[in-house]
Amino acid sequence: MFSIRTDLALEAKEIYKKQNNKEMPGIEASEYKEGEVKVTSVKVMDDVGEKMMGKPKGEYITIDMPKFVHYDSDTKDEVSKVLAKELGSLIQLEDNMTAMVVGLGNEYVTPDSLGPKVISKLMITRHLKQLVPDKIDEGIRPVCALSPGVLGTTGIETSEIIRSVVEKIKPNLIICIDALASRNLQRVNNTIQIGNTGISPGSGVGNKRMELSEKTLGIPVIAIGVPTVVEAATVANDSIDLVLDALINQSEEGSKFYNMLKDLDKNEKEKLIREVLNPYLNNLMVTPKEVDMIIESVTKIISNGINIALQPALELEDINKYIN
Incomplete structure (x- = not known):
């Protein structure tokens, strides 16, 4: 197989089928459409599938956004609601359980800033539930958030920061947001992947850090990612x-x-x-020129989706009033 970096399970499945003219063993896939939004579920069922896919056993949900999504507010809301629906199916929390959202990436590098930007638009309630419980509706779930930065600017491994916070506040679930790498130009900034197996920050650009998963942190970890770059090769x-x-x-x-x-x-x-x-580009990663606008658009889509999924007692309009 031509070794092209991709973080997307669906792409790995498609590459295998194209090169071998058959479906990848140990994998189950299904898809459906909700309006203009296509949703594909890829499940890694056993050790064979895990080895072939190069990803842990679990479910990987891919949401293909309409091409015009970044220019239409109603379509953004539609995608957010589909994201919330799929994310909600993976969240196993009671109303009083705490969810922690982690925004991975470097806020000073636009294609890598998705995680920190999403954190800035979340409905954060854990402190309110503790400080003014009488003024907060019982249906509001405690949510906290963290943007740990990157090793190059903090000198601390991301996993070390997250593990320390987890040990202190003891959340019941972690949702990680990160920028991914794709092997298909058409999927860059137009696809959202949700996985229930955790994440290895930086793996898509050959800078793999220690994984964040239930195995390493002791609690379920859901990963949400959007491919924002593609390798020059x-x-x-x-x-x-x-x-x-x-x-x-x-x-x-x-x-x-x-x-x-x-x-x-x-x-x-x-x-x-x-x-x-290599003599000219040396492992260059490429991103579209309008990445600034697109990152802002995708930030809104993902933050709204997470807010809806974590606060099912509220409508999107109520959440937006609270955030704004």
Whole structure:
């Protein structure tokens, strides 16, 4: 397999099927549409699926947002409600149990700032439930939040900070938000993945830190991520394939050139691409030029979705009044 970095379980499944002409073993998948929003569930069922997928056993839910979502408020709310529905199916909490939301990433690097930005728009209630319980409705769940920063600016491993806070406040659930990496340009900033197996911060860009999961923290960890970058090698690989497809349709010489490269061993093709790119790009990650606007849009979608899922007693309109 051409080793293209991806954090998306659905993409890993699609790549396997494309290269092997069969479904990945140990995997169950289903999908449905709610309005313009497509939802796909990929479940890693056993050790075979875990090995093939390269991801822990559990469920990975992918929400494909409509292309115009970032320019339409009603569509944003629709996606938020679908996100809340899927997230709510994974949340096993009573009303008095505490949820902690963790925003991973670097707030000073736009494509990596999703986590901290979502934290700033959440309905935080844990302190109110403790300080003014008589003024807070019984149906409001205690929610706290943390944005631990990154190792390069704090000098402290993210997992160390989170573990310390968990030991102190003892939440019943953690929801992590992080920026991901994709292998498909069409999914960048247009896909949300929810997983109930935790997360390994930085794994999509080759900077893997210690995982955050029930195994390491002792409580359930749900991960929410959006692919905001794609590796330059992926862009190059896809571009080459597009050029070859064009050549084969234009001339006999193009067809011969296509067949010559097509017959290359996949490892040789990968080596060729990386040898050409590395002196100039050196593991470059690419993001769309309008990433600033898109991050703000996705921040609103995810924060609203989390707020609805954690506060089922409230409507989105009431939550927005509270936040604003």
